[in-house]
Amino acid sequence: xxxxxxxxxxxxxxxxxxxxxxxxxxxxxxxxxxxxxxxxxxxxxxxxxxxxxxxxxxxxxxxxxxxxxxxxxxxxxxxxxxxxxxxxxxxxxxxxxxxxxxxxxxxxxxxxxxxxxxxxxxxxxxxxxxxxxxxxxxxxxxxxxxxxxxxxxxxxxxxxxxxxxxxxxxxxxxxxxxxxxxxxxxxxxxxxxxxxxxxxxxxxxxxxxxxxxxxxxxxxxxxxxxxxxxxxxxxxxxxxxxxxxxxxxxxxxxxxxxxxxxxxxxxxxxxxxxxxxxxxxxxxxxxxxxxxxxxxxxxxxxxxxxxxxxxxxxxxxxxxxxxxxxxxxxxxxxxxxxxxxxxxxxxxxxxxxxxxxxxxxxxxxxxxxxxxxxxxxxxxxxxxxxxxxxxxxxxxxxxxxxxxxxxxxxxxxxxxxxxxxxxxxxxxxxxxxxxxxxxxxxxxxxxxxxxxxxxxxxxxxxxxxxxxxxxxxxxxxxxxxxxxxxxxxxxxxxxxxxxxxxxxxxxxxxxxxxxxxxxxxxxxxxxxxxxxxxxxxxxxxxxxxxxxxxxxxxxxxxxxxxxxxxxxxxxxxxxxxxxxxxxxxxxxxxxxxxxxxxxxxxxxxxxxxxxxxxxxxxxxxxxxxxxxxxxxxxxxxxxxxxxxxxxxxxxxxxxxxxxxxxxxxxxxxxxxxxxxxxxxxxxxxxxxxxxxxxxxxxxxxxxxxxxxxxxxxxxxxxxxxxxxxxxxxxxxxxxxxxxxxxxxxxxxxxxxxxxxxxxxxxxxxxxxxxxxxxxxxxxxxxxxxxxxxxxxxxxxxxxxxxxxxxxxxxxxxxxxxxxxxxxxxxxxxxxxxxxxxxxxxxxxxxxxxxxxxxxxxxxxxxxxxxxxxxxxxxxxxxxx
Numbered sequence: 001x002x003x004x005x006x007x008x009x010x011x012x013x014x015x016x017x018x019x020x021x022x023x024x025x026x027x028x029x030x031x032x033x034x035x036x037x038x039x040x041x042x043x044x045x046x047x048x049x050x051x052x053x054x055x056x057x058x059x060x061x062x063x064x065x066x067x068x069x070x071x072x073x074x075x076x077x078x079x080x081x082x083x084x085x086x087x088x089x090x091x092x093x094x095x096x097x098x099x100x101x102x103x104x105x106x107x108x109x110x111x112x113x114x115x116x117x118x119x120x121x122x123x124x125x126x127x128x129x130x131x132x133x134x135x136x137x138x139x140x141x142x143x144x145x146x147x148x149x150x151x152x153x154x155x156x157x158x159x160x161x162x163x164x165x166x167x168x169x170x171x172x173x174x175x176x177x178x179x180x181x182x183x184x185x186x187x188x189x190x191x192x193x194x195x196x197x198x199x200x201x202x203x204x205x206x207x208x209x210x211x212x213x214x215x216x217x218x219x220x221x222x223x224x225x226x227x228x229x230x231x232x233x234x235x236x237x238x239x240x241x242x243x244x245x246x247x248x249x250x251x252x253x254x255x256x257x258x259x260x261x262x263x264x265x266x267x268x269x270x271x272x273x274x275x276x277x278x279x280x281x282x283x284x285x286x287x288x289x290x291x292x293x294x295x296x297x298x299x300x301x302x303x304x305x306x307x308x309x310x311x312x313x314x315x316x317x318x319x320x321x322x323x324x325x326x327x328x329x330x331x332x333x334x335x336x337x338x339x340x341x342x343x344x345x346x347x348x349x350x351x352x353x354x355x356x357x358x359x360x361x362x363x364x365x366x367x368x369x370x371x372x373x374x375x376x377x378x379x380x381x382x383x384x385x386x387x388x389x390x391x392x393x394x395x396x397x398x399x400x401x402x403x404x405x406x407x408x409x410x411x412x413x414x415x416x417x418x419x420x421x422x423x424x425x426x427x428x429x430x431x432x433x434x435x436x437x438x439x440x441x442x443x444x445x446x447x448x449x450x451x452x453x454x455x456x457x458x459x460x461x462x463x464x465x466x467x468x469x470x471x472x473x474x475x476x477x478x479x480x481x482x483x484x485x486x487x488x489x490x491x492x493x494x495x496x497x498x499x500x501x502x503x504x505x506x507x508x509x510x511x512x513x514x515x516x517x518x519x520x521x522x523x524x525x526x527x528x529x530x531x532x533x534x535x536x537x538x539x540x541x542x543x544x545x546x547x548x549x550x551x552x553x554x555x556x557x558x559x560x561x562x563x564x565x566x567x568x569x570x571x572x573x574x575x576x577x578x579x580x581x582x583x584x585x586x587x588x589x590x591x592x593x594x595x596x597x598x599x600x601x602x603x604x605x606x607x608x609x610x611x612x613x614x615x616x617x618x619x620x621x622x623x624x625x626x627x628x629x630x631x632x633x634x635x636x637x638x639x640x641x642x643x644x645x646x647x648x649x650x651x652x653x654x655x656x657x658x659x660x661x662x663x664x665x666x667x668x669x670x671x672x673x674x675x676x677x678x679x680x681x682x683x684x685x686x687x688x689x690x691x692x693x694x695x696x697x698x699x700x701x702x703x704x705x706x707x708x709x710x711x712x713x714x715x716x717x718x719x720x721x722x723x724x725x726x727x728x729x730x731x732x733x734x735x736x737x738x739x740x741x742x743x744x745x746x747x748x749x750x751x752x753x754x755x756x757x758x759x760x761x762x763x764x765x766x767x768x769x770x771x772x773x774x775x776x777x778x779x780x781x782x783x784x785x786x787x788x789x790x791x792x793x794x795x796x797x798x799x800x801x802x803x804x805x806x807x808x809x810x811x812x813x814x815x816x817x818x819x820x821x822x823x824x825x826x827x828x829x830x831x832x833x834x835x836x837x838x839x840x841x842x843x844x845x846x847x848x849x850x851x852x853x854x855x856x857x858x859x860x861x862x863x864x865x866x867x868x869x870x871x872x873x874x875x876x877x878x879x880x
Contacts, residue, residue, distance in 0.1 A: 110192070113187055131171065138160065141163075206471070219395075219398045223394075233320070252309075258304060285499060291355075293500070302334075325391055329383050329384055333383045362425075363423070364423050385402045407478050411469075418462065419448055600634070601634025609627060674708045678707050678709075691737065695727065700720055708723065710723075747794045754791065767779035772799065
């Protein structure tokens with residue numbers, strides 16, 4: 001496998017610290033004193049007074065000295081760590097000069113440089129806290145005295161000088177650490193450059209062409225020598241095996257028996273699970289889930305038998321040196337062959353069309369499965385023969401011919417795949433004639449290059465392999481073959497497992513939802529909660545699958561295992577972009593923490609609604625306010641905790657908020673106003689859920705108070721969406737603000753012949769007999785006015801629930817009507833009016849004249865001199 005260098009591996013490395021640097025820091029920590037005051041050391045002690053004078057001098061004002069925290073001497077450990085870093089980086093530079101053409105040594109040196117860089121970061125984390133402590137103590141001593149000010153005491157001056165010296169020492173150590181780290185990065189760049197040059201040179205080196213007769217002659221001349229070497233290896237193995245013939249026969253019988261047993265078990269399982277009658281065709285995700293467990297099941301017998309054979313030969317000491325060197329390559333090649341063959345038969349299902357994962361007819365499915373199996377077989381044989389050629393020291397022409405022949409055969413198989421028309425399974429192709437008694441089926445002509453998104457890249461790869469091998473770039477052709485087989489197999493397995501995860505967790509279209517059913521029936525969760533858990537679990541499983549597949553893909557592209565692991569750790573656990581450190585794991589955990597806290601908040605809200613708030617019979621509006629406030633608080637707290645855990649400094653949001661304040665003031669003013677108004681509504685509660693309100697000529701019940709608006713349900717069952725700011729800034733009538741009490745007024749008119757006292761008594765009895773109104777306060781009967789045709793009375797009552805005012809009005813009016821009829825009181829609900837017409841004779845005369853004009857014959861001449869609107873003077877008569 002080739003090593004593929006990449007500069008992307010240098011971003012944000014997170015590797016194991018360098019061993020020597022950890023040991024140096026541990027020794028330095030052990031060397032530090034543990035409790036002695038610095039002022040008591042001989043080097044730093046201040047001058048002491050020998051004896052007190054007989055007569056004490058006059059007291060002098062002394063400068064106020066703040067005692068500094070004792071500082072441990074740092075010279076030994078600082079010197080040890082700095083000298084170790086400098087000597088190590090010098091040694092790495094010398095190793096690089098000697099290993100410029102050795103790829104293995106360069107790979108080892110790269111890992112050592114990565115560990116050294118981690119060690120320098122560790123030293124910085126060790127130096128910086130001590131330097132901050134010393135600088136803090138220097139600040140505690142205060143600034144130096146001014147030029148004309150009295151000097152500070154000798155003890156303070158000595159302590160300042162000592163702390164300044166230590167600060168300079170640690171500052172120099174930090175600068176040296178930064179310089180060494182920069183040199184290490186430069187050496188790492190050079191290592192990557194050398195590795196890339198070696199890889200590119202080897203990959204693009206032009207070797208002997210397999211079309212050259214000279215190549216075949218040289219190979220033919222060397223093959224007999226290789227054959228003799230293989231014969232010697234076989235003779236040595238047979239000689240060693242001849243002493244253990246019974247054990248070897250028993251081992252072979254055990255291997256064959258295990259293979260036959262597992263093969264029969266697998267065949268029985270597949271027959272029971274897949275070959276039964278299907279009432280309905282399985283969905284795509286069900287087929288993908290089946291293919292995910294069929295693939296390892298098909299590969300199990302052969303892999304188990306080969307592993308048993310290898311362990312048996314090793315236990316019998318029959319793996320001689322050459323076979324021991326060849327065994328890993330043989331095992332790897334065999335596992336690749338069996339895995340690719342099992343995957344192809346599980347996905348394409350040549351013998352089980354109903355479980356076929358792709359829409360292919362039987363013939364192209366069988367052709368594709370056979371081609372992929374042969375590609376894996378040739379790839380494995382090439383790996384084994386190449387290792388065997390290395391072991392028997394075959395010359396370069398033989399190795400070139402082995403690689404060239406295998407690459408050309410795989411390219412031809414790829415061309416066969418491209419040449420095969422991928423006929424859909426639903427419509428038969430020309431080669432699939434209808435059977436006897438079957439109706440004629442339509443024939444669909446499919447292009448050989450369809451689907452183009454798949455076949456054109458395969459065609460390009462096959463032509464590139466052929467061209468590279470023919471032109472002598474055998475290493476390049478072999479590299480392309482390796483990437484096609486290895487990377488393609490890994491991606492196919494990853495896709496298959498991903499589809500299986502979706503089928504297992506109940507993805508849309510899977511037909512079955514086992515986990516969803518368990519969560520609903522066993523855990524008692526509703527459908528929404530179960531869906532949330534299923535989606536979260538699916539995301540975690542897919543992320544885990546990607547983490548497992550990424551190192552495998554990196555290995556196929558030439559990374560070593562330590563490099564792949566270090567690159568993966570850097571990508572997941574943190575890499576630096578400028579001054580920011582990004583960690584996908586911390587971000588993922590922060591998202592999961594946010595979801596968990598939000599989920600816990602929802603559970604708390606549900607518990608409050610169904611438990612505390614419901615049991616205590618708290619007002620519905622108060623319960624809604626508590627529910628909403630808990631939701632807002634939980635969401636805000638979850639967001640703050642998740643952001644802090646994700647590595648972002650919350651104080652930085654103040655800068656962002658300041659920058660956005662201008663935009664909020666202009667563009668988002670109404671949204672912010674509605675949001676703040678919603679908070680005021682929840683806290684002040686001028687209206688609450690369940691209230692009957694009137695706003696802007698509309699009436700209805702408040703159903704929900706959200707962040708931006710309030711939902712009001714009208715009597716027409718329509719939802720009226722009112723912005724929260726309108727409910728704060730405009731006049732709103734709340735019929736149930738304090739309580740649900742309301743007033744109903746019934747107006748009635750009676751004739752002037754009715755006795756007012758009698759009417760009043762009847763209305764009082766009606767109110768007393770109605771159970772829908774309250775008797776305290778007592779109903780009030782008012783004599784309102786002398787109407788034009790009736791005496792106006794009104795009945796004022798108080799009802800316990802203003803929402804039932806319509807029913808109360810109907811009941812009272814019905815009772816009043818019956819009571820008035822029983823007591824002979826005449827009601828005058830509609831006023832009567834008399835209409836008097838003046839000068840009726842003139843109107844009659846005018847109407848008669850109009851009728852006379854209409855009844856004249858059409859041939860009678862008309863007096864044109866007369867006005868059409870004025871009758872002739874001979875017939876006119878003035879009314880009295």
